[in-house]
Amino acid sequence: MNMTSRKFSADLSGLFNPRSVAVIGASSTPGKWGFEYARQLLKGQSGRDIFLVNHNGGNILGNECYTSVQSLPVAPELAVICVPAAHVRTALQQVLENGTHYIVCVTAGFKEAGEEGVRLENEMQELVRASGARLVGPNCVGLYDATANLACTAFWDLPPGDIGIISQSGGVIIELGTRLQRLNRGISRAVSVGNQADLSVAEFIESFATDSNTKVITAYIEEFRDGRRLFEAIEYSRSLGKEVILLAPQAGEAVGRSVASHTGSMISNEDVLASACAELDVVRVRSIGDLLLALRAYEAPARARGRRVAVVADGGGAATLGTDAAVAEGLEVPAFSGELVRVLQEISPMSSGLGNPVDLVAAFDLGVFQPIIRAIVSSGEVDAVLLNGAFNNEAGASIEAERAVAANISDICNQSGVALSVATVLPAEPAMVALAEGRIPVFDYAVEAARCLNFGRRRSPRSALTPIDGFSQFAGEVDYLGSRDALANAGVTFSKAIHASDADEAALAANSIGYPVVLKALGSLHKSDSGAVILGIPDELTLRGRVADLITKLRPTGFSVEQMVMERDAVEVLIGGVRDPAFGPTVVVAAGGTKTEIWRDRVVALAPVDETTALRLLNSLRIAPLFEGFRGGSKVDLHAVAKAVTAVSRFVSQHENISEAEINPLIVGPTRCIAVDARIVLSQ
Known part of the structure; x- marks a missing residue:
C-alpha cells in the first residue's frame, strides 16, 4: 500500500503557530487555569496577539480584559476555553460564530463524567465539525511548540528540542519534560489530547510527522479508539522518515463484544495491540524508563540495521549476561564465521572465547578491545556491538589517551553503521564519559544496553x-x-449439509449425502457443549433414533444433516x-x-x-x-x-x-x- 497516496489530516500548523490567541475565562487569580494560561501565553507574546476575555473586565498581568468574545478586535485564530462546563457550549458557539478556527477546551466534566457529560461532548463535537473548525480536548491541558514560542499550557515549563510528545495525560508530558532536560534533550512540540472529541492521537502523529523540527514522535495512549487509524498514521510517519514510539500500558481485557463465539472469548485488546505492533514492527514501551531508553537509541550516531549483535565482554560472566540480555530482547547473537574467528585469534589475548560472545578474560583496558571491535565491525557479520565490562584506565595512561581510545571505538562503529551500546560498572571512567558525550548509550547493566539496541534498530515490518x-x-x-x-x-x-425438519427429511438428506453422516440439532449456541452434535451415524435406523432423542432432549428448531x-x-x-x-x-x-x-x-x-x-x-x-x-x-x-x-x-x-x-x-x-x-x- 502506498501510504503517501492516502489523504491525511488537514494542516495543523495554525494550531501550533497561531497569529492570535484568546483566553476565554481568563482570571486574575494565580493558580486558576484562566490565570496560568494567560501567564504562559503572554510570555511568548512577541509576534502574536493575546486577548484575555473575562466578563467582568479588569486587568490581568498588566493587560486589559475584554468582556466578551464579540468585543474582540479580530477573530482569534486559536481560542482557549477555560470556563466551567455549564458555560462551555455558549463560549464555543461564540468563538465559532466569530470565525475562530482552532479551539483548546481545558474544561473537564464531559465524557469522563457520565451520561450527561457524553451528551454535552457530543454536542460540542457536532458544533465544531459543522463549522469546519478543529478542537483539542475537552479535558486537556493544552499544547506547546518550541519553534513558535507557543506555550498554550497552564503549568508546563518544557525544554526546547526535537522530540514530539502526544499524550492522553498532561502529567506524562510534565514528567518527560523534566527527565529529558536532565539528559540535555528537549521537546519540539507537545499536545495533551484530552477526550479527543475531535482531533485524535492519529491526526497529531500525522501533523508532527510533517514538522521539520520534530525528529522522533512519542505517543502516550491509555485508551485506544480507532487503532487501525493509529497504525495507518504510524506507517505514514515512517514514510516521511519519522519513527513513532508508543508508550502504551497493557490494554484492558474487557473487549465490549458479545463474545458469542470461541473467537470472541479468546482475544483481548492487548492481544490485538501486541500483534499489530509485532507485525508492523512498531516500538511499543510500557514505562517512561523504557521510553527514555528508546529516545537515547534514536539519538545515538548509528542504529542497528538488523538484529545481529556481537557481545564483547571482559569476562565469562559478563559475556553470558550480555548474551542472555540480548536474546531476551529478541536480538540474535550469531556464531562468527571461521574466518572471523581466525582473525580474532591473531589479535586477542590467550584463552579468550571468540565465537560470539567474545570473552577477553581480564582485559580491563579498553585499548585491548579496540582492534577486536574493528575486526568484528568490518566483517559485516553483525549489526550492533554490546560491550559489557568494567573497563578501567590503563595504568599510567592519561585521561586524554583514554578518551581517544573511546573516540576511536565510537568512530569504528559509526563509520560502518554498526550500533554500539555499553554496559559498565564504572560509568565515571574517562573513556565511558567520552562515549556518553559522543551520544553512545552507556548504562550500568547489560539488560538496559540490550534493550536500547533493540529499541533503536531499524524497523522491519513483516507487512503493511x-x-x-x-x-x-x-x-x-x-x-x-x-x-x-x-x-x-x-x-x-x-x-455438504442439508436442512431437515423431522426424521423423514433427515433420512432423505442422509440418503442423498451418503452414510455415515453427522446430525446437528439447530437452535443451540454452542452445539457440542449441549450435546446437539452426533457424529458418525451409520444407517437410517440409528439416524431416526437420534432425531427422536434430540427432539426429546433439546426441542430443536430443526436439524442439519451433514457429510461425515x-x-x-x-x-x-x-x-x-x-x-x-x-x-x-x-x-x-x-x-x-x-x-x-x-x-x-x-x-x-x-x-x-x-x-x-x-x-x-x-x-x-x-x-x-x-x-x-x-x-x-x-x-x-x-x-x-x-x-x-x-x-x-x-x-x-x-x-x-x-x-x-x-x-x-x-x-x-x-x-x-x-x-x-x-x-x-x-x-x-
Whole structure:
C-alpha cells in the first residue's frame, strides 16, 4: 500500500503557530487555569496577539480584559476555553460564530463524567465539525511548540528540542519534560489530547510527522479508539522518515463484544495491540524508563540495521549476561564465521572465547578491545556491538589517551553503521564519559544496553496494513446454515449439509449425502457443549433414533444433516474474525475443536490479511509442526488453509455490522481443507 497516496489530516500548523490567541475565562487569580494560561501565553507574546476575555473586565498581568468574545478586535485564530462546563457550549458557539478556527477546551466534566457529560461532548463535537473548525480536548491541558514560542499550557515549563510528545495525560508530558532536560534533550512540540472529541492521537502523529523540527514522535495512549487509524498514521510517519514510539500500558481485557463465539472469548485488546505492533514492527514501551531508553537509541550516531549483535565482554560472566540480555530482547547473537574467528585469534589475548560472545578474560583496558571491535565491525557479520565490562584506565595512561581510545571505538562503529551500546560498572571512567558525550548509550547493566539496541534498530515490518476495499451491511441470514452459506460464498469450502425438519427429511438428506453422516440439532449456541452434535451415524435406523432423542432432549428448531468428514492425519484449526471496538476488524487463527479455549494456542492480526500473512500466522501456532507431518504424519495443504483465513478476514472487514464470524473446526488434511461448522454474530 502506498501510504503517501492516502489523504491525511488537514494542516495543523495554525494550531501550533497561531497569529492570535484568546483566553476565554481568563482570571486574575494565580493558580486558576484562566490565570496560568494567560501567564504562559503572554510570555511568548512577541509576534502574536493575546486577548484575555473575562466578563467582568479588569486587568490581568498588566493587560486589559475584554468582556466578551464579540468585543474582540479580530477573530482569534486559536481560542482557549477555560470556563466551567455549564458555560462551555455558549463560549464555543461564540468563538465559532466569530470565525475562530482552532479551539483548546481545558474544561473537564464531559465524557469522563457520565451520561450527561457524553451528551454535552457530543454536542460540542457536532458544533465544531459543522463549522469546519478543529478542537483539542475537552479535558486537556493544552499544547506547546518550541519553534513558535507557543506555550498554550497552564503549568508546563518544557525544554526546547526535537522530540514530539502526544499524550492522553498532561502529567506524562510534565514528567518527560523534566527527565529529558536532565539528559540535555528537549521537546519540539507537545499536545495533551484530552477526550479527543475531535482531533485524535492519529491526526497529531500525522501533523508532527510533517514538522521539520520534530525528529522522533512519542505517543502516550491509555485508551485506544480507532487503532487501525493509529497504525495507518504510524506507517505514514515512517514514510516521511519519522519513527513513532508508543508508550502504551497493557490494554484492558474487557473487549465490549458479545463474545458469542470461541473467537470472541479468546482475544483481548492487548492481544490485538501486541500483534499489530509485532507485525508492523512498531516500538511499543510500557514505562517512561523504557521510553527514555528508546529516545537515547534514536539519538545515538548509528542504529542497528538488523538484529545481529556481537557481545564483547571482559569476562565469562559478563559475556553470558550480555548474551542472555540480548536474546531476551529478541536480538540474535550469531556464531562468527571461521574466518572471523581466525582473525580474532591473531589479535586477542590467550584463552579468550571468540565465537560470539567474545570473552577477553581480564582485559580491563579498553585499548585491548579496540582492534577486536574493528575486526568484528568490518566483517559485516553483525549489526550492533554490546560491550559489557568494567573497563578501567590503563595504568599510567592519561585521561586524554583514554578518551581517544573511546573516540576511536565510537568512530569504528559509526563509520560502518554498526550500533554500539555499553554496559559498565564504572560509568565515571574517562573513556565511558567520552562515549556518553559522543551520544553512545552507556548504562550500568547489560539488560538496559540490550534493550536500547533493540529499541533503536531499524524497523522491519513483516507487512503493511492491507486496505479495506469498501464497506457494506451484511443482509443474509445468520442462523447456522445461513452462516455456512455466507462464508462459503466468501470462499471457504464446507462439507455438504442439508436442512431437515423431522426424521423423514433427515433420512432423505442422509440418503442423498451418503452414510455415515453427522446430525446437528439447530437452535443451540454452542452445539457440542449441549450435546446437539452426533457424529458418525451409520444407517437410517440409528439416524431416526437420534432425531427422536434430540427432539426429546433439546426441542430443536430443526436439524442439519451433514457429510461425515474423515481425514487421515487431520489437524483441526479455528479461523475467526472479530470486530474489535478499539482496533476494528481482526482475524484470529487458533488450534481448533471443542478444546480450543483450553489450548489457548492462537494468533491475531488486523484484518484483512493476504495469503503471505496468513501463512505466517499459521506457522506461528504451537501446533504448526503438525502441518508438516509430525512423527510420520502426512503434510497438509497449508496454502488451502491460508486461502480460508484470507477469505474470513475479507468477509469480516467488509461487513460493518458483523461483530464475530467463526469456523470451528476447519479440518485440515493431506488431501483437502474443509469447514464443518460456522457462526456469524451481528453487532447489537
